[in-house]
Amino acid sequence: MANFGFKISTPRSIDLDNADRTLYEQMLEMVPSYRYCIGCGGCTATCSAGQFTDFNIRKTHFLFSRRQYDKLTTDMLPEVDLNKCMLCGKCSLVCPRGVNTRGLIVEMRKLLLN
């Protein structure tokens, strides 16, 4: 087939139909409070790492929960670089929903970075 120089762009939209649920299910098993988040951003506001880097724990959480794993691994966007978290646990202290946010990061690292 002749090459006309066109290519197909990958759509930007989050595709929940074809997303892989396996890691998400595993996360729910390890950190059940994972699903209680209401996105208030208290964790991100108080995050020690977030004061000095562009790390955003709320965004890592939502990317994972929308099954956008490649954003957290191959793309490794600076905002959601899991290595930036120092595991200080302040986020867990302020969370109004009692999400084990620190555990969440530990599990995300295990599931995605190992």
Next chain:
Amino acid sequence: MKKIAILGAGPAGIEAAAVLAANNCPVTLFEKEAQPLCNITDKAFLFPNFADAAEVAAAMRAKLDNPIITLRCNTEVAQLTPSYITGFQAENLTGTPVWKVNDELYDIVLLATGYTPFDARRKEELGYGIYPGVHTSLEMEKMIREGKIVNSLGESPKRIVFLQCVGSRDEKSGNHYCSKLCCVTAVKQAIEAKKQLPNCEVFVYYMDLRMWGQGFEEMYRTAQQEYGVNFIRGRISEAGGTFDGRVQIKAEDTLLGRPLKMTSDLLVLMVGMEASKGTRELATQCRICGEYGFAQTKDPHLHDCQSEAHGLFVAGACKRPMTLTDSINDGRSAAYEILTVGSINSTYEQ
């Protein structure tokens, strides 16, 4: 006639008393404070129409002007026990349960003991009671009422920040529920602040803005459109004092996905509603204490003013957070239930 006691002379208790009296039922209204309607008279204006709280309270108090309503202020009810717990059935001439209110006997009791504001000191990270610039929404209401909104130095503030959901929707406070009226109260107070101080910057931090009632959404729009109130979606996680007596806050602007900090002259904590001490204690004595210390009703749909205990009815914010309008309506519903279900024919004569 059956003897009816209403515990709590708030909006629900007063409305119930007025309706019962209009139906020729004598009632005794117990109030622990020196005056009825304390939770209304400490307000300036009421949402959604900015009605003068004092006028509304006066109109409600006028309903008590009926010779068959006995109002007993400064009378705290410490004991409320049904006959089947205390076993003084023998004293009861007909055999139906009677209620012992302090030392008197009543056939029917309406619990209308209301709420108490959340103690903001329990959210230590927000600095109430530590930094002079941090206030509760009740203190803000007082400043609005007196027309003296001032910072910790007694000067006119350049910035005011409101924070929603203090003691509500918060696992750390033990209150999972939404207090329902703080959202619109912050909008009301923000508008009042802008009316009194047009050059003051006003911010409202929220997790969700729940403008559920009639006229609420319009007030929210008015706050943005006419008063330039700023709304930021994010929960303030910490507040600290500055050397000059102001408050520095940290939040995430969740719509931008970036941490945010700002300094303000005043930080107003929108405290939620909890079951009052009287509600907790009396509901426990009668074994109808439900979640979070609020009184449990028989059924949330069909019998919301009745309790599982015979002859014991419940109305107003002792059941759950309620607005003034809801409490008045609820008191009216309770009176109706007492008139019908409570069967007011005489069964017990003292």
